[in-house]
Amino acid sequence: MIKSAAIKAAGYAISTISVLLLGFVSWRSASRDPLLSLCLVIGMATSIAGIGLRWLSYRVEEDEQPSTDR
Numbered sequence: 001m002i003k004s005a006a007i008k009a010a011g012y013a014i015s016t017i018s019v020l021l022l023g024f025v026s027w028r029s030a031s032r033d034p035l036l037s038l039c040l041v042i043g044m045a046t047s048i049a050g051i052g053l054r055w056l057s058y059r060v061e062e063d064e065q066p067s068t069d070r
Contacts, residue, residue, distance in 0.1 A: 005062070012055045019047045 023044040030036040 015051050
């Protein structure tokens with residue numbers, strides 16, 4: 001059976017790939033304006049940072065649980 005941690009990790013990876021793909025397809029039109037380019041890059045970076053923080057919080061919660069619950 002697939003563990004919950006593996007499913008969550010896959011979800012975070014898929015979300016990160018999704019952000020990268022959406023940024024890739026948006027780059028052509030955004031690159032025409034420096035402000036749009038900056039907003040796109042910052043938006044992608046903050047989205048990926050948020051995904052990373054959610055993953056980190058999950059790992060911290062997992063480590064805080066008593067070992068008998070695992």
